[in-house]
Amino acid sequence: MSTRPFLRIDNIRKRFGPIVASDGVSLEIEEGEIHSLLGENGAGKSVLMSMICGMVRPDEGDIVYKGQPVSFASPRDAIRQRIGMVHQHFMLVPNLTVAENYILGQGSALSVISDMDKVHRKIRALSERYALDVRPDAIVEDLSVGEQQRVEILKVLFHGIDLLILDEPTAVLTPQETDRLLCLMSDLVKDGKTVVFISHKLDEVMRVSNRISVMRDGRVVHTVKVGETNARELARMMVGRDVRMELPRNPEPPGPIVLSVENLACRAENGIPAVRGVSFDVRAGEIVGIAGVSGNGQTELSLALSGLLPVDTGRVVLNGKEITGLDPAAINARSFSHIPEDRHKHGIVLPLSLSENTILQRYDQKPFATGGMLNGRVIAEHTRDLIKRFRVKSRDENQPIAALSGGNQQKLVVARELARNPDFILVNQLTRGIDIGAMEFVMEEMLKQRDSGRAILLISTELEELFAICDRILVMFHGGILGELPPDRTRLDELGLLMAGNKEQPAPAG
Amino acid sequence: MDDMMLLTFLATLVGAAWRLATPLIFASIGEVFSERAGVLNIGLEGTMLVGAFCGFAAASATGNIPLGLLAGVAGGMLFGLVFAFFTITIKADQIVVGAALNLLGMGLTAFLFRTYYVSTGKGIDIAQPVHIPWLSDLPFLGEAFFRQNLIVYSTILAAILATLVLYRTSFGLTLRAVGEHPKAVDVAGRSVPGYRYAAVLVGTGFAGLGGAFLTLGHSNQFVEGMTSGRGFIALAVVVFARWSPIGAFFVSLLFGLFYALQLMLQAQASIVVPYQVLQALPYIMTIITLVVFRGKGAAPSKLGQPYEMR
Numbered sequence: 099m100s101t102r103p104f105l106r107i108d109n110i111r112k113r114f115g116p117i118v119a120s121d122g123v124s125l126e127i128e129e130g131e132i133h134s135l136l137g138e139n140g141a142g143k144s145v146l147m148s149m150i151c152g153m154v155r156p157d158e159g160d161i162v163y164k165g166q167p168v169s170f171a172s173p174r175d176a177i178r179q180r181i182g183m184v185h186q187h188f189m190l191v192p193n194l195t196v197a198e199n200y201i202l203g204q205g206s207a208l209s210v211i212s213d214m215d216k217v218h219r220k221i222r223a224l225s226e227r228y229a230l231d232v233r234p235d236a237i238v239e240d241l242s243v244g245e246q247q248r249v250e251i252l253k254v255l256f257h258g259i260d261l262l263i264l265d266e267p268t269a270v271l272t273p274q275e276t277d278r279l280l281c282l283m284s285d286l287v288k289d290g291k292t293v294v295f296i297s298h299k300l301d302e303v304m305r306v307s308n309r310i311s312v313m314r315d316g317r318v319v320h321t322v323k324v325g326e327t328n329a330r331e332l333a334r335m336m337v338g339r340d341v342r343m344e345l346p347r348n349p350e351p352p353g354p355i356v357l358s359v360e361n362l363a364c365r366a367e368n369g370i371p372a373v374r375g376v377s378f379d380v381r382a383g384e385i386v387g388i389a390g391v392s393g394n395g396q397t398e399l400s401l402a403l404s405g406l407l408p409v410d411t412g413r414v415v416l417n418g419k420e421i422t423g424l425d426p427a428a429i430n431a432r433s434f435s436h437i438p439e440d441r442h443k444h445g446i447v448l449p450l451s452l453s454e455n456t457i458l459q460r461y462d463q464k465p466f467a468t469g470g471m472l473n474g475r476v477i478a479e480h481t482r483d484l485i486k487r488f489r490v491k492s493r494d495e496n497q498p499i500a501a502l503s504g505g506n507q508q509k510l511v512v513a514r515e516l517a518r519n520p521d522f523i524l525v526n527q528l529t530r531g532i533d534i535g536a537m538e539f540v541m542e543e544m545l546k547q548r549d550s551g552r553a554i555l556l557i558s559t560e561l562e563e564l565f566a567i568c569d570r571i572l573v574m575f576h577g578g579i580l581g582e583l584p585p586d587r588t589r590l591d592e593l594g595l596l597m598a599g600n601k602e603q604p605a606p607a608g
Numbered sequence: 609m610d611d612m613m614l615l616t617f618l619a620t621l622v623g624a625a626w627r628l629a630t631p632l633i634f635a636s637i638g639e640v641f642s643e644r645a646g647v648l649n650i651g652l653e654g655t656m657l658v659g660a661f662c663g664f665a666a667a668s669a670t671g672n673i674p675l676g677l678l679a680g681v682a683g684g685m686l687f688g689l690v691f692a693f694f695t696i697t698i699k700a701d702q703i704v705v706g707a708a709l710n711l712l713g714m715g716l717t718a719f720l721f722r723t724y725y726v727s728t729g730k731g732i733d734i735a736q737p738v739h740i741p742w743l744s745d746l747p748f749l750g751e752a753f754f755r756q757n758l759i760v761y762s763t764i765l766a767a768i769l770a771t772l773v774l775y776r777t778s779f780g781l782t783l784r785a786v787g788e789h790p791k792a793v794d795v796a797g798r799s800v801p802g803y804r805y806a807a808v809l810v811g812t813g814f815a816g817l818g819g820a821f822l823t824l825g826h827s828n829q830f831v832e833g834m835t836s837g838r839g840f841i842a843l844a845v846v847v848f849a850r851w852s853p854i855g856a857f858f859v860s861l862l863f864g865l866f867y868a869l870q871l872m873l874q875a876q877a878s879i880v881v882p883y884q885v886l887q888a889l890p891y892i893m894t895i896i897t898l899v900v901f902r903g904k905g906a907a908p909s910k911l912g913q914p915y916e917m918r
Contacts, residue, residue: 172797174797191788191792194788202781202782202793203798204796208777209777209778211777
């Protein structure tokens with residue numbers, strides 16, 4: 099390794115209005131290493147990398163790349179210097195072909211597109227070289243998320259890079275796809291490239307990195323070699339305190355059936371069948387997980403159960419009474435709580451206050467209202483109580499909920515739904531967009547609910563979350579339930595195969 | 609009606625349809641560019657009126673029709689620049705600005721016309737049909753297709769050229785990307801506002817040309833509010849045409865057919881339907897089109913949304 103770092107970031111600062119995104123970040127990346135950036139949401143990882151690839155200009159500080167100070171005015175400048183980034187939200191135009199996406203912005207604006215054959219040949223050659231299955235004439239929107247990511251990675255390679263930045267690339271992948279990506283990263287390094295891997299998943303970071311830098315509150319708090327640390331220490335550095343990695347379990351046998359779903363089918367908003375005949379039961383005192391790559395009908399299943407999407411066929415029975423086809427208010431009134439996937443769309447009303455958000459479903463009921471008038475004092479007391487019990491970080495109950503962080507918004511949604519004393523709780527993406535500290539808290543709350551005899555259905559794309567709190571895991575693929583597994587981490591391969599739609603048992607290892 | 613009369617009727621109908629479709633073809637092809645870049649310009653009506661007035665003013669001053677057309681394009685683009693500034697630079701709501709510009713276009717052209725021209729009552733010489741040897745003399749087909757002026761013929765050229773630019777150039781590729789995923793364009797190092805400005809200017813230039821045709825190739829006078837809703841119909845054409853220039857050409861022809869049909873049916877004494885009903889035909893068809901084809905399917909996904917880098 100050379101003494102001079104490949105990329106040196108020196109005391110970078112960046113503010114967006116009142117928010118400090120980078121608070122004097124310093125970081126050194128060596129040539130030919132896989133350097134992971136670990137940190138919670140909002141720690142400043144993505145912003146830092148956006149500055150390196152020219153999307154955002156730092157307010158202060160220096161970036162020295164290959165020994166030269168650089169200042170990129172646009173991403174194109176960074177691409178010219180052979181720095182490429184694969185963004186968390188893909189930069190692919192959905193209605194164009196792969197090849198068209200690759201030549202977007204290249205050459206003169208006035209040029210006539212010619213010689214697409216040459217572009218196609220170059221893409222095929224690269225695709226073979228890195229064993230990335232990418233067809234140049236495929237339309238991007240027809241591809242799965244995993245395929246789109248391959249297209250995105252190959253796009254960066256197509257433009258020619260020495261430094262590759264991957265922003266949370268594994269969030270959308272099955273375990274097998276993740277394995278392939280981690281292998282690809284190693285191959286790229288063998289090919290002389292340098293990789294920066296942004297993630298908040300400790301296990302992946304531990305597996306693939308040479309060095310790991312942990313970010314917190316807009317700073318790099320620590321850089322360590324992978325052999326000199328462990329997951330627990332990394333988690334502590336991320337959060338700033340000890341984190342319990344394993345939650346205590348209380349293996350009580352589950353009680354009677356609370357929710358029963360029989361042969362449920364429904365279509366997505368665009369009319370395409372999304373849930374195709376799903377049956378399962380959830381019993382009192384158990385957490386049933388639904389795993390699956392996003393887009394396999396989980397969203398529609400949860401909307402149909404909560405009455406937000408019309409049911410085509412099948413029955414949903416709650417506490418022995420059929421609730422199929424009822425409107426959401428009627429379902430809510432029957433001891434059914436819903437912690438939705440998209441809290442901004444279905445969970446809260448952003449401009450309203452915390453108080454108003456806590457009574458969204460019960461604003462017309464006693465004690466919150468009498469004779470059509472709201473009881474401000476009762477509502478405020480109720481909200482203050484929830485804020486205290488669920489440790490929602492906020493100024494007071496009159497603050498608009500939009501001012502809270504994602505984690506605190508989620509805590510309030512969870513608090514509201516649990517305060518209604520439901521028999522059944524439908525949870526879709528319990529921990530999406532929230533930090534480890536809040537994650538641990540809401541997961542513990544779910545376990546407490548289970549222990550007090552509630553039935554919980556947890557839909558999630560985060561396998562760690564499912565393994566941590568579920569009693570059994572159903573795998574959803576293409577609108578159906580493909581199988582059931584116990585929450586046993588040693589059976590991850592099996593789970594991954596089911597998530598990819600493969601029903602056969604995997605070949606025995608070794 | 610015997611067969612000969614029917615054939616003559618149909619030939620005249622088709623010829624008139626193309627002529628009446630011409631302003632729609634220009635305006636809708638232009639709007640395809642604008643909307644593909646994510647900018648919904650409902651100010652087409654006002655822009656067409658400005659084009660019609662500028663074309664009329666320039667031609668009546670110089671007696672030169674090409675110069676008049678050029679003035680129509682320039683007037684439309686100038687109007688478009690105002691729209692682009694407010695919607696792209698200031699990021700004001702596209703619908704609000706478009707509605708304001710419609711009112712401005714109507715009021716401004718009426719004011720200028722009344723102030724400077726109405727007392728003269730003078731018409732202008734308009735573009736005459738070109739006689740194409742042999743073809744123009746063909747029975748029926750000649751009447752239907754080969755007795756138009758050059759502006760009408762140029763609609764074919766416009767549709768082909770627009771298609772080539774949109775699908776075969778780097779500019780067109782980037783433009784289409786801007787309406788779907790502007791951030792990807794930004795990351796690829798191209799200016800999203802720059803492309804949106806260009807798209808709006810192309811769009812309003814075409815709308816101005818369509819307006820100028822009304823005064824320079826159709827009627828020989830400017831009349832207040834003479835576009836009579838063509839700008840709005842062009843918006844419907846774009847939806848029906850699924851945002852394609854060739855589609856816009858043919859859908860405009862279909863609407864031209866409704867215009868021609870209502871004109872010719874009014875002249876038929878044997879038809880007892882009140883003429884107001886017939887006059888409403890193109891507008892009724894517009895509403896039906898929008899209801900039937902309202903599906904979002906092919907619409908650029910960022911249509912109508914301002915772009916924020918961060």
